[in-house]
Amino acid sequence: MSKSDSTRAQRIKTKSLERREQKKLKLREEILSAATELFLEHGYEKFSLRQVAEEIGYSPTSIYLHFKNKEELLFMTTLEGFRNFGQMLQTAYEATNEPFERIISIGRAYVKFALEYPVHYRLMFMQDSDFIYKQLPDCDGSIIDSFAILQKAISEALEAKVIHGQDELLLPTLIWAYVHGIASLAISLPEISKEHAYDMLELNKVILISGLKTS
Amino acid sequence: MSKSDSTRAQRIKTKSLERREQKKLKLREEILSAATELFLEHGYEKFSLRQVAEEIGYSPTSIYLHFKNKEELLFMTTLEGFRNFGQMLQTAYEATNEPFERIISIGRAYVKFALEYPVHYRLMFMQDSDFIYKQLPDCDGSIIDSFAILQKAISEALEAKVIHGQDELLLPTLIWAYVHGIASLAISLPEISKEHAYDMLELNKVILISGLKTS
DNA sequence: TATTATACTTAACACTGTTATTTTTGTCAA
């Protein structure tokens, strides 16, 4: 057999493999999108693999060819939420140059995300931590960066002496706790409306101005 | 038959009924304590009625003679936690007469409870709200009072003009969000230690002094 | 066309909460 034959055969083989892999990837995406839909609709508690399988028209065991188990599927489902989250915070960071206003901007974006994607937020920061931390090693670093943005903004505000404080880690974590508290309380308790949450955020800003700002 | 006979028969009947009811109540308590133990040990996710049944040596269906369903049993299990919680806040309230210090004291007690009883706290304020709110009508008012204590302390601080602010509801809810944020973040994320949480609480106090206090 | 790897399904296991039905137990009056 000639050299060109050999390469053609090789090309066909490669293309074939590629086609099959894309088909597999397509099914994976189908599972993922069905899972996301069902998860957002029915929530964490009622989310089931068998229901996802029924939705896409495959047997439940087929899902295991694409995901290790239910936990991983659910995690991959929220990964999109994580990316959205990071992007929203980044945009909020870039929205202004004034260091203090930046922190406020990030906080607002944080709460906005939580209230717009409560099901995702719940899974990300309110559910059992194991859930996230067990899978973190296997995925890109699009998660930890979220906190890093806030931390950076606060560091810069400290350096610019716009706010006062000493600890590099304690203050970011505390401010994180502030917005997380507002967000998660609003998600958990029905009597706290979105407006109420945003009002709290506004009052929080006033307090932080007196409590943190130098000027 | 004489009158005394009649009353004796009645007395026996009453006593008998009483005895049976106490026996029933005792089993109920047995279920409750086994449930609490298993719940605290294995957490919400792994808690199962059948395991409780096995623990007490009865068939699973027997539990339904004492509790409407799993949800109610779990709720009754946390009721004790709620009572502890309310009492801790009340004690914290009474610990000092200085209005601002009172708020700080309550906040500290709040976080302390959350860190000491994380499983209870999770069920109380981090789990699906429906869980609590569906059962609230059927039980005594030992729950709502928890927030009332904080609200009262803040109202008094406002009246005494020790702190400034206007809204009667917004500020208490925000301060609740502060402590809840610190507590729930510490519970959810393994990298936040108890000491870290208490340090945050301390820094929070410093900020609140500048941000809220008048003097 | 036969072989072999891949995709997929079936069947099964060990669980779950919950309900209807049946059995056991204990109490009461005759």
Added chain:
DNA sequence: TTGACAAAAATAACAGTGTTAAGTATAATA
């Protein structure tokens, strides 16, 4: 003490769950 009756408890069953091992089609390769 026996028979009727009510309460307590157990069995069996239903409809689900996640997950694994084993089997069957399907499609690619030699």
